[in-house]
Amino acid sequence: MQRLEALIALVTGAGNGIGRGIAHRFASEGAAVFVADVDGAAAEAVAQELRGEGRSATALTADVSRGQDVTAMFRAVASAHARLDVLVNNAGLNVRGDFRHLSDADWVKIREVNLDGVVRVARDGFELLRASGRGSLVNVASIMGHRGLRQLTAYSATKGAVAALTRGLAVEYAPFNIRVNTLSPGFVETALTGRVLRNPLVSKALIDQTPLRRFGTVEDMANAALFFASDESAFITGAELAVDGGMTAGL
Numbered sequence: 066m067q068r069l070e071a072l073i074a075l076v077t078g079a080g081n082g083i084g085r086g087i088a089h090r091f092a093s094e095g096a097a098v099f100v101a102d103v104d105g106a107a108a109e110a111v112a113q114e115l116r117g118e119g120r121s122a123t124a125l126t127a128d129v130s131r132g133q134d135v136t137a138m139f140r141a142v143a144s145a146h147a148r149l150d151v152l153v154n155n156a157g158l159n160v161r162g163d164f165r166h167l168s169d170a171d172w173v174k175i176r177e178v179n180l181d182g183v184v185r186v187a188r189d190g191f192e193l194l195r196a197s198g199r200g201s202l203v204n205v206a207s208i209m210g211h212r213g214l215r216q217l218t219a220y221s222a223t224k225g226a227v228a229a230l231t232r233g234l235a236v237e238y239a240p241f242n243i244r245v246n247t248l249s250p251g252f253v254e255t256a257l258t259g260r261v262l263r264n265p266l267v268s269k270a271l272i273d274q275t276p277l278r279r280f281g282t283v284e285d286m287a288n289a290a291l292f293f294a295s296d297e298s299a300f301i302t303g304a305e306l307a308v309d310g311g312m313t314a315g316l
């Protein structure tokens with residue numbers, strides 16, 4: 066028996082990186098997956114990869130920072146299935162820079178996707194998750210929500226807020242048998258981080274601080290998301306799982 070057999074899942078920001086890895090993992094465990102991304106071509110490419118493997122996948126173009134896009138995204142799910150079993154709030158971005166030079170426009174851009182988008186998706190997805198009777202909402206934050214690093218301060222603030230939001234939602238949504246958990250990746254090589262992690266000095270410094278002495282992979286993140294999505298975590302809500310090779314366990 067597959068771990069997500071007959072379940073319906075939606076992953077935001079699933080056109081690339083960690084979200085794409087989660088979409089693949091969920092589909093391989095039997096879920097019908099909605100692959101949502103602001104980049105519609107990337108979403109369609111992932112959905113085609115999945116269908117090419119004989120999985121059920123539908124691409125949706127949706128910018129989580131736009132209310133009307135999120136409304137249309139859930140309307141598409143509702144008209145196809147009238148319920149959603151697993152919802153992953155994965156879309157996120159960063160604009161690196163020294164905090165003292167942070168422009169209002171950059172702050173709004175980071176916040177609108179990383180926090181406002183997560184709030185909107187968690188709120189507007191509620192009815193479909195409730196209709197599932199066993200909903201699982203997974204919010205992708207970051208270990209940076211608990212740590213400081215130069216040029217990541219604004220990003221860190223949004224990710225810390227996502228972890229706090231998750232705890233509140235876990236309490237509010239529990240009466241509807243919807244579990245809400247945070248997945249906090251450590252450093253994973255994707256388009257978001259690639260340029261920085263390919264810098265040998267930065268890369269060495271980060272790996273030196275990681276007890277398991279490597280970066281994470283999208284598969285590592287997808288395995289953790291699968292745990293939260295499946296009934297193996299049926300008694301876990303409001304939790305935050307750092308998938309970081311032990312980085313935040315050390316000094």
Ligand SMILES: NC(=O)c1ccc[n+]([C@@H]2O[C@H](COP(=O)([O-])OP(=O)(O)OC[C@H]3O[C@@H](n4cnc5c(N)ncnc54)[C@H](O)[C@@H]3O)[C@@H](O)[C@H]2O)c1
Pocket residue numbers: 077078079080081082083084101102103104107127128129130155156157158178182205206207208249250251252253254255256257258
């Ligand atoms: N890569 C890491 O090391 C790392 C570490 C900690 C947390 N994270 C978090 O993991 C999540 C995924 O990151 P990633 O590394 O895979 O990044 P990525 O840049 O590889 O992929 C992000 C995807 O999100 C999409 N996206 C961006 N803005 C969007 C919007 N407004 N609406 C819908 N989709 C949007 C992009 O088009 C892209 O397909 C993010 O929330 C990120 O903050 C990543």
